[in-house]
Amino acid sequence: MARVKDDYRSLTGQEKAAIFMLSLGDEHSGKLFEMMDDEEIREMSQVMASLGSVSSTVIERLFVEFADQLSSAGSLVGTFDSTERLLKQALPKDRVSNIMEEIRGPAGRTMWDKLGNVHEAVLANYFKNEYPQTVAVVLSKIKPDHAARVLSLLPENYAMEVIMRLLRMEAVQKEVLDGVEKTLRSEFMSNLARTQRRDSHELMADIFNNLDRNTENRFITALEERNRESAERIKALMFTFDDLVRVDQAGIQILLRQAEKDKLSMALKGGSEEVKDLFFKNMSERAAKMMREDMEAMGPVRLRDVDEAQAEIVVVAKQLADAGEINISQPGEEDELVF
Structure with a gap:
């Protein structure tokens, strides 16, 4: 036989809420349940089901405390700051930070509602690093039109993997769904809340x-x-390796001093003739000859290696541009002459 709960001080906040709901009766508690999302209902139901017997003294104490707090509250103003201060009194700092980051993120009562308000390009960029099965679970839970836009932005082969898993998907176990929700909340929504929404x-x-x-x-x-x-x-x-033609001669010379020579040789191996000429013209005759010889000695190279080398050179160019050391003109921009 379960022990009767008769120590009010030992009750958790969730247990107090569960006792309160049970005490209200079906009609009033039903109205409160209608205002909750699925996750809140699951949590509340689980606590209610495991509550056991509660003494009348505890119930009376609960309602007295509730009435006292309600009558002494006065006018209320709910803000992010006041909510955060209240949570910090009861929860660990890290948990409060995660909760506040989530509620400051996209609007929605449930995790799936929130995902429905996240731009499809943002979701696709996150999903490309996830397992196809995980993406399939998420796409099955959000609205079809939104899922379609996300799917269209995924790499083709990867998107087909997701589609095949969607076709074979049966009823998703609650534990799996809860795990996906937890991961999305902790890793995706919290990071999203920290950043401003970018132009798509x-x-x-x-x-x-x-x-x-x-x-x-x-x-x-x-x-x-x-x-x-x-x-x-x-x-x-976009800014690609071939866009380096938009860098002036002084900038190319700075880039030559900063870039790794073996990476530059590999990058130029797959560059356009215009880019090659630009770099060679800004080298000494001896340096240009040596680099051409290095490129010829490579023989056939993998496109992937060229792409990686070009990407590294582009990163260096962007860093120099951000630091104001080189200038990258905009497409179609012409230099004005001042006389």
């Missing part, structure tokens, strides 16, 4: 910059057929 075209430009060349060209071509305006905006925001 800027985000896609960064994503495309990290694709291999064949995949990038394939997606850009496909996007041009569907939405030429967006494709042009993304291409204008």
Whole structure:
């Protein structure tokens, strides 16, 4: 026989809430349940089911405390700051930070509602590092139109893996679903809440910059057929190795001093003739000859190695531009002459 709960001081906040709900009766507690999301209902139901017997003294004490707090509250103003201060009195600092980051993030009562308010490009960028089965679970829980937009932004082969798992998916076990929710809350929503929402075209430009060349060209071509305006905006925001032609001669000379010579040789091996000429013209005749010989001695090289080398050189160029050491002109920008 379960022991009767008769020590009010030992009750947790959840147990007090559960006792309160049970004491209200079906009609009033039902109205409160209607205002909760699924996760809150599950948590409350679990505590209620394991509550056992509660003495009348404890119930009376609970309602007296509730009435006292309600009558002494006066007017209330709910803000993020006041909520955070209240939580800090009862919860560990790290847990409070996670909760506040989540509620400051996209609106929604449940995790799936919140995901529905996250831009599809942001979701796709996060999902490409997840297991296809995890992505399939998430896409099965959000609205079909949103899931379709996310799926269309995933790499083609990866998207097909997700589709195959969606087709084979049966009822998802509660433990699996809870695990996915927990991961999304701790790793994705909290990080998202820390950052300001970026323009989707800027985000896609960064994503495309990290694709291999064949995949990038394939997606850009496909996007041009569907939405030429967006494709042009993304291409204008992207910065590739061949875009180094937009760097002036002084900037190229600074870049030559900063870049690793073996990486530059590999990058130039797959660069356009215009970029090669630009670099060679800004080297001494001897240095240019040695680099050409190094490139010829490489023989055939893997495209992946070229892409990686070019990406490293682009990173160096961007860092120098951010530091104000070199200037990268915008596409179509012409130098003005001052007389």
